[in-house]
Amino acid sequence: MPLASQFVNLLAALLLLIAFAMLSQRRILTLIHLFAWQGAALAASTLIVAASTGQTHLYYSAALTVLLKVLLIPWVLHRLIDRLEVRWDVETLINIPTTMLIGIALAIFAFSLATPISQMANTLTRSTLGIAMASVLLSFLMMIVRRKAVPQVIGFLAMENGLFFAATSATYGMPLVVELGVALDVLVGTFIFGIFFFHIREQFDSLDIRHMEKLKED
Amino acid sequence: MNADALTGSLAAAACWLATGVLALVPARRAWFARTLAFPLGALAGLALAGFGLDAIWLPAARMTLPLGLPGLPFHLRLDPLSGFFLMLLGAVAAGISVYAAGYFRGEQPGRLALIGLQYHVFLASMALVVLADDAYLFMVAWETMALASYFLVTTDHRRPAIRSAGFLYLLVAHLGALAILLCFGVLHGGRGDYAFDALRAASLSPGWATAAFLLAFFGFGAKAGMIPLHAWLPEAHPAAPSPVSALLSGVMLKTAIYGMVRVIYDLIGGVRWEWGLVVLVVGAGTTLFGVLYALMQHDLKRLLAYHSVENIGIILLGLGMSMVFIGFGHPVAGALGLVAALYHTLNHAVFKGLLFLGAGSILRSAGRRNLNEMGGLIHRMPRTAFYFLVGALAISALPPLNGFVSEWLTFQTALQSPVLENGVVRSLLPLFAATLALAGALTAMCFVKVYGIAFLGRPRQPAGAEARDAGNFERFGMAWLAAGCFVLGLFPTAFLLMLNRVGVSLTGHGLSEAALESNWLWLIPTAPGQASYSPVIFLAVIAGTVLLCWVLVRRFYHGRVRYADPWDCGYPEQTARMQDTADAFGQPIRHVFGPVYRMHRVLPSAEDPAPRYVLKIEDRHWYALYLPAARLAAYLSAKVSLLQRGRISIYLLYSFLTLIALLVFVR
């Protein structure tokens, strides 16, 4: 097994680990840091793939990742929670251990799903597709169990990370134009989320989404 | 030649459409709608009747219009059956339109314009229903008919009762239409398009054929107002303006009969006797139920509506018998049943139209529809009284008017039952005849009540006293239909031959030779020795005797008359309030048939300062069928709406689970 792919696998494992950490994490601030780290891991893996395969556009995408997911978005989120004074996110819908168990089950499911596909992959990062899928599902789970707006958004962004990782690992990255477009969407999305936090805050003077359960059938 | 008839009837329908659109023109207080629209409609109706009559004697003609779906243009076909119904539609509509020309004169412009549009679109759509020769055009015309009539019913939409009536009507009509659509789907064997020819060609397994029959029967039955799908009818028909009620009861219900005959005899084919039994049972139920509830009504138009239910039942009895005979392989007797049913269809169209028009005139001049407040109208509106009497005698199946002829033919069909092999069915048929007899007698009672309470006696309310007779247009319209009652009653043979032709074109068999040789004087349905009837002689003898007696009495005695107050039975002051009311008249029936009704009665107590006797009679089907269905739907939607509890995590969970489930499914 070439060194590069071992590195990638290592990073993939790291990514998954971070995903689990985020799932179990209570403090928003730490959550943001974890998110940043995840972005870093993603960027690193992209870089390695780029280096080992010589796909130039992967360099751009790595740079983009660093710029966006390691620096810009975490910074924005930081500013936001400073302005909104929401530092704690104690309660989740299901208690942490259960969440973890479900998460593990999901990971196994994702792996079993990905194995047949990875078999046919000719990339040096074949085994990582499962991990990518797992991290996507884990972030999904995180969005489900979190009660506050900010962690939900972070979950969403983490999901994007997983997707990017899948792109790079499985297919040496999407065409650049697509990556740019996706990045743009993510960026705009983040800003809109930011705007929302303020609106929600001024309407409900809290970011607890339990206030937003008025629209329903009865 | 017959292509001309088809083009002509199409042109008549188009003329109706055009009239309707022109009626919208707001120029000078809807001048067109006020003066020309309805007379034009009447003329178109006459033309249509002519073409229909023409078409009965000619082979079927086809035509396709470059409209409709790709691969399924509008197919049109004019065969004897459609011809007969076109005749019915045109002739009755002509009378009603003339009446309407006078009736709607006073409407305010906006409303008048809308009525003009809806009324004529309604007529045109009915013509198209009869002409349609593919499933799509049929459905389009069918639903347009429902829509137009719905808007006509809700003309006076400020009254909540009328709104709910309209809603119920359109809902039932739509559900019926869905059933019909499904029936076409079943009929279509999976090959070819949805032109009726393809449906005819498709060969079905007995199971599917029966399914198609049931769908068609209940789909069209919903429109025809057979129980238990009738509930909309007594609500909707009274709600509409009277000429429209006349159209609804007189003509629109018949399109449902047309649909049944077309689908069951023509498209499905291979009629089975079990189907006939189903039709007979439902028909008998409908007949009795309709007349029994009619006897309980005191709202004139509502009462007439219930009688429409009853008459539909009678038609169904005829149809059912014919299906039984055909199913057992006795096409001649079957043809007789079909003829009887179609004849009654025509008769009911004429006299029910007449009665509703009469009710309209009463409503217009006396300003009330509650029988308990009428009385003595015969002195105020003698002509209307006469026409109404004709209608009442006709619907009571009294010779020599038309209602009697068709019921007589139905009896004759029932009397053919000895030819059947199956002993049970053979002895069942006369029982259905018995229900028919019972219904006929009850109808007579009901119309004695109506006529006696409304027209005879003394006015029960002062308002009835200054009622005025109907205007010229109205009178002409009623006279036209009354004349119809006489013609159909006195010269049945001509129509018998027409209907025989229709029967031949549908089933390939007609009446017996003897029947076909019956001349204008003698009506012989089967064989001279078996049964015969001569309304002309009948009338001649009675009229002759009346005249003779009159002359003799005057000749040998004298015609001296003294006028005095009615005998007061020793009670000095007799008031009009002492006369029987409609409710009182129905009381013995309530007594005899108590269990049929859902009665709610409040008897006044002795020390009641203002004693009032309250009696409410409701339709059992509401509580047996409609409300439970509504409750079930409400329950289900309550359960479903649990999906939408407003919590975003749950929503996310839904999509998550969906994803997982699908992924599992894929593996």
Place this chain on the structure above:
Amino acid sequence: MEILWVLGLPLGGGVLLALAGGRQRAPELNAAMSFATLCAAGALTARVIADGPMHALHDQFFVDSFNVFLVTLTAFVAFTTSLFSRPYMRIEQHQGRVDAARLRLYHSMFQLFTFTMVLTLLSNNIGILWVALEGATLSTVLLVSLYRTPASLEAAWKYFILCSVGIAQALFGVILLYFAAEKVLGPGGASLLWTRLYEVRGQLEPTVLSLAFVFLLVGFGTKVGLVPLHNWLPDAHAEGPTPISAVLSGLLLNVALYAVVRSKVLVDGALGRNFSGSLMMGFGLLSVVVAAFFLSRQRDIKRMFAYSSVEHMGIMTFAFGMGGPVAAFAGLLHMTAHSLTKSAIFFTVGHASQKTGTQSMDQIRGLIESNPTIGWGLALGSLAILGMPPFGVFASEFMVLTTAMHEHSWATPLLLLALGVAFAAIFGKVQPMVFGETAARRLPHPPALLPVFAHLALVLLLGLYIPPYLVGWYRQAAALIG
């Protein structure tokens, strides 16, 4: 070349209105830009009719009979909506629910939204298609919360979260698709071009594609509003300004369904029709039935018609799922008829609720009395959407039902049941609103009801007579996707 116009005009309009959107004449400008887009779309259509499918910018864009008619439809409805929103937003401003700044946001976003939809339709690159569709969400989410009321915020938040998450799944699907395509076409941009994929669809790896389709279906299906992914839809429709509800229902759902169908075509190449077909039919049927039962409990008028949109998207999904020339034809026809009718309904609903100052159906009464055009528009529109002949919706439903009858007989009774329930629910609510007495006030600006009756006239035409070129058009598209 026309393609660039069709794309450029709304984009430019967005920028322009972002600067001048708050001005007095901004609504007219908005309408003008939409009209220009419509003209460009018309030109494009003419071009395509003249000389067949075309590609542009080295295959990044392509036009075939399937998307060109959707482009025209989109441009047309966008235009009529802009006409409607002209008096509507004026009245909103007059009633003080929005200020100039928000009006600016509204106008520019309206144009951008049009742009994203056109882009989605025209893009040949599935990645770009995804980006554009996400862009459509982003451009409307702030419009949903335009009024900044708690309810609108909540609605917008749900809309945003659910759609973004859903669309993220779709992205994973796209990646998988790319992953599969790479094997055949080799790395590089070409592997995401739909046309190229279409050529090689037979050689793509089945297992990967099946996974990919699941993700794509869940992703785009969320935007289509398929049950149980529909939960954002009623909220977003009910709380946003009515023009937005109109375009959401009339256009966005169509475009999302377009994406689903495009991916279905590819997957079918590898897996045969049954796999994707049965999935889509399942979702479609579920949506129809569930939505029908939702309808009867609604109190908010816009919410009710939102559910009816779910129902109709279900019908279309079912139709496309069945496949085959007739069903696909019916699906396309239903797309057209539904977006025309539904947007027309929302126009009337908008003015009705402005007149009465409420969206609660219990308080809207006697529209035919107070404003006949609105009343009749609503009545006829509702009857049309309920599949009453002679309107076009019935034509397509007729084809769907009859096809279903002898291909999947088991499904037809369910569909009919749902249609019946929906009829009872919707009509039972609409009738009291249009009939009866009322004491509604006059509107400060005369309502623009030309669009309503234009739409209804078109739908009526579709019910009675489908123009031959339209038929040919549908037929080609149906052959492509069926």
Place this chain on the structure above:
Amino acid sequence: MSNAAGIAFQLLQSVLVVLAAPLLTGWVNQCRAWLQNRSAPSLLLPYYTLARLFHKDAVIAKNASALFRVTPYVLFGCMWLAAGIVPVLATGLPFAPAADIVALVGVFALARVFSALAAMDVGTSFGGLGARREMLIGFLAEPAMLMTLFTAAFISGSTQLTTIVDTLAHREFAIYPSLAFAAVAFLMVLLAENARIPIDNPTTHLELTMVHEAMILEYSARHLALIEWAVAIKLFAYVTIGIALFLPWGIAPAGDWSGLPLAAAALAAKLAAAGAGLALIETLLAKLRLFLAPEFLSTAFLLAVLGMLIHFLAIG
């Protein structure tokens, strides 16, 4: 059969029936008087009554309509028609086919409806009461009547009285259980339709019980006379129908002058017996409460239907 002779027979029979009808009424009254140990009135009393009534001046209520004055003539006409159709003396009369049994029932129904309407015309409480009760009785009697006739029709395969009588008269003697049922039912209907005890009492004017009398309270003089006469003809017609159906022997085919005397004699004998029987029944039975009338008549209906079913079971 020569047409002229047929016509002659037709006229003869009609006139005879119309003239002889009051005689039967008189005979029944006489028998009843005897049975009740009263000194019997003259057999010809009905004729005297009619004559006296014809001579009087008619008194008509002020608010009576034309219908009120036409009705007596219509009733009389209907009954005359009935008298012309029923094969009293001879079968195969030329006008007989003009109305078969169904039409015959129709004729009686027509008469009933007119009398009920006329009763409601003046608008007294009695008129309404009478009409209501009459229709109540009618709606049950009519179907029962039809069913009895149908039983006979099924046996003879025809609904024409002539044919029925022919087949029944010239068949080898056989017991028809179905006919027995039909006969009982017919008798009950006859009692009800002709306002006899136990349903109605032609001689009472007690408001609690009267039905037919309540309807004609407002009539006087010639109108009353015509009505009374019509009633007599009705009774006669019913009795002769019964005879024709259930003991048709000895009836002459139309145009057969030689058979006529015998037929007349047979008829006279049968009528006398029937009248006596009627009187006997009226003496033995008590009047039923009005609301027992429906039960009485539904029993008749039931019997008739049973008879029909038995017929079908009998023939397989």
